[in-house]
Amino acid sequence: xxxxxxxxxxxxxxxxxxxxxxxxxxxxxxxxxxxxxxxxxxxxxxxxxxxxxxxxxxxxxxxxxxxxxxxxxxxxxxxxxxxxxxxxxxxxxxxxxxxxxxxxxxxxxxxxxxxxxxxxxxxxxxxxxxxxxxxxxxxxxxxxxxxxxxxxxxxxxxxxxxxxxxxxxxxxxxxxxxxxxxxxxxxxxxxxxxxxxxxxxxxxxxxxxxxxxxxxxxxxxxxxxxxxxxxxxxxxxxxxxxxxxxxxxxxxxxxxxxxxxxxxxxxxxxxxxxxxxxxxxxxxxxxxxxxxxxxxxxxxxxxxxxxxxxxxxxxxxxxxxxxxxxxxxxxxxxxxxxxxxxxxxxxxxxxxxxxxxxxxxxxxxxxxxxxxxxxxxxxxxxxxxxxxxxxxxxxxxxxxxxxxxxxxxxxxxxxxxxxxxxxxxxxxxxxxxxxxxxxxxxxxxxxxxxxxxxxxxx
Ligand SMILES: [Mg+2]
Numbered sequence: 001x002x003x004x005x006x007x008x009x010x011x012x013x014x015x016x017x018x019x020x021x022x023x024x025x026x027x028x029x030x031x032x033x034x035x036x037x038x039x040x041x042x043x044x045x046x047x048x049x050x051x052x053x054x055x056x057x058x059x060x061x062x063x064x065x066x067x068x069x070x071x072x073x074x075x076x077x078x079x080x081x082x083x084x085x086x087x088x089x090x091x092x093x094x095x096x097x098x099x100x101x102x103x104x105x106x107x108x109x110x111x112x113x114x115x116x117x118x119x120x121x122x123x124x125x126x127x128x129x130x131x132x133x134x135x136x137x138x139x140x141x142x143x144x145x146x147x148x149x150x151x152x153x154x155x156x157x158x159x160x161x162x163x164x165x166x167x168x169x170x171x172x173x174x175x176x177x178x179x180x181x182x183x184x185x186x187x188x189x190x191x192x193x194x195x196x197x198x199x200x201x202x203x204x205x206x207x208x209x210x211x212x213x214x215x216x217x218x219x220x221x222x223x224x225x226x227x228x229x230x231x232x233x234x235x236x237x238x239x240x241x242x243x244x245x246x247x248x249x250x251x252x253x254x255x256x257x258x259x260x261x262x263x264x265x266x267x268x269x270x271x272x273x274x275x276x277x278x279x280x281x282x283x284x285x286x287x288x289x290x291x292x293x294x295x296x297x298x299x300x301x302x303x304x305x306x307x308x309x310x311x312x313x314x315x316x317x318x319x320x321x322x323x324x325x326x327x328x329x330x331x332x333x334x335x336x337x338x339x340x341x342x343x344x345x346x347x348x349x350x351x352x353x354x355x356x357x358x359x360x361x362x363x364x365x366x367x368x369x370x371x372x373x374x375x376x377x378x379x380x381x382x383x384x385x386x387x388x389x390x391x392x393x394x395x396x397x398x399x400x401x402x403x404x405x406x407x408x409x410x411x412x413x414x415x416x417x418x419x420x421x422x423x424x425x426x427x428x429x430x431x432x433x434x435x436x437x438x439x440x441x442x443x444x445x446x447x448x449x450x451x452x453x454x455x456x457x458x
Pocket of ligand 1: 011012013106
């Protein structure tokens with residue numbers, strides 16, 4: 001482990017919700033929940049105002065609605081989040097070639113590798129400057145943790161939230177960690193936490209005092225060793241610029257080749273739903289949908305489609321898989337089908353282990369049953385989603401606040417305007433149309449473009 005606090009962890013504050021509040025003046029200071037709106041939707045991000053009611057990421061949206069019935073519930077606008085994420089990551093790449101993104105709004109940076117800092121004072125200065133630059137370029141706040149290891153830098157940024165900077169001085173790590181709950185350490189989810197508690201281990205100090213042999217006995221060799229090292233604040237993991245390409249996929253092999261095109265379509269749909277459950281169980285979303293087809297003659301095809309932003313929406317993934325299937329000739333029959341999602345982002349911003357442990361909620365009542373419910377009818381009028389940007393020829397730019405029963409309610413305001421008025425229209429109102437998001441920060445737009453390009457080239 002190095003002896004200067006030159007590993008930086010950046011975590012944007014309540015990222016998706018903050019973007020929505022920056023876009024929509026009427027939501028500033030209000031409870032905002034971004035996530036899946038459907039019956040099985042989960043919360044991606046809650047604003048700090050919504051967290052007061054106990055709403056948090058990965059919670060079913062239905063539960064969030066009971067806790068915070070008056071919050072604004074918005075569907076994610078991933079293309080916008082990604083474009084802002086690109087701006088933030090470009091600022092990080094100006095600091096160092098070693099930037100390791102963990103999700104759209106979170107990354108490690110090795111300041112030493114970029115000569116951006118070599119000691120405590122220069123690290124603190126680089127962190128403070130980064131926070132100011134992020135605010136100037138995006139209009140949003142991010143919290144910064146600085147420490148001599150990745151684990152401690154991440155713990156530091158968590159303590160800095162919201163809108164702060166915390167630096168952990170080398171040499172103070174163990175004293176700082178000792179009283180913390182075991183769940184603070186990476187890889188300790190609810191299940192491991194319970195297991196340790198039953199053994200009388202609740203704090204990091206308890207872990208180090210239990211000793212390595214006892215932890216190995218309780219948790220197995222790999223996990224026990226790793227946890228003991230972390231309890232002693234030993235973490236030598238380097239910041240790695242490239243993340244391994246990961247994907248989540250499911251496939252089925254059939255005892256008898258399937259010939260019926262309708263049945264193949266239903267199987268693909270079922271696989272897409274299973275893939276979504278895995279994806280959500282791991283707290284992930286992805287941009288690239290992959291379909292795999294092995295035909296009667298064992299020839300195997302893969303087809304893929306990349307979306308504008310990551311999704312875990314079953315409808316979107318089902319539809320993409322169905323489009324991919326359209327391009328595959330299945331005459332002669334198929335013996336294997338698979339659906340996968342890659343280009344992953346852990347957009348729920350939560351500890352992955354914690355989510356995996358909380359997963360079993362969605363165990364598949366309909367597994368194996370060929371009835372997938374009624375097809376969604378073609379909407380006669382455009383389908384308006386809560387939070388979506390729209391434009392009206394008379395009232396200008398706004399966003400959909402709600403829709404249903406043939407009506408759509410729009411609030412007309414822009415990121416730079418005062419809170420705007422609400423108007424209700426018939427959902428087929430002439431001239432009301434989807435619009436692109438407006439920039440959150442107007443004046444530096446030109447400068448940002450240049451910086452982003454330079455950063456990406458480097
Ligand atoms: Mg965050």
